[in-house]
Amino acid sequence: MATWVFQQDGASMHRSTFTRSWLTERSVRTIDWPAKSPYLNIIQNIWGIMARRVYARQRQFDKIAQLKEVIEEVWATTRCEVLQKQYRSIPRCMLAVLDSKGRATKY
Known part of the structure; x- marks a missing residue:
């Protein structure tokens, strides 16, 4: 377990x-x-990308089911290249953290 x-x-x-x-x-x-510590988990960036797409039309959702449906649609239509770009950024982000000695970076 x-x-x-x-x-x-x-x-x-x-x-x-x-x-x-x-x-x-x-x-x-x-x-x-x-x-506010350096955060290297790419899921935060992916959630941000998805949130912008979910709320792209300034839409508010009346029911959880409506929001869930749009989130699932956004995830299903998120291109692999978006995820791969985030993954490829990890070494660059790690170097930035090392260079800043653990302080804030642009990432």
């Missing part, structure tokens, strides 16, 4: 009493991670 540990930054919504209680009640282990 895999032992999972959840990583999240120090953003206020992650430190809220509700969030911490929810994680504790479900025995979710977390890693302490400083806010």
Whole structure:
């Protein structure tokens, strides 16, 4: 059985009493991670790309099912090249973090 540990930054919504209680009640282990630290996980960029596409027409969703449908459609039509570009950026991002000695980078 895999032992999972959840990583999240120090953003206020992650430190809220509700969030911490929810994680504790479900025995979710977390890693302490400083806010605004260099973040090399490409999923954040992919989520940003998808969010812009989901809300491209300034649309608000009345039902969760509507939002889910659009998210699934956006994911299904996201080209592999978009994901590959993010993947290929990892070495460059890592070098930028090393060059900045762990401080902020443009990534």
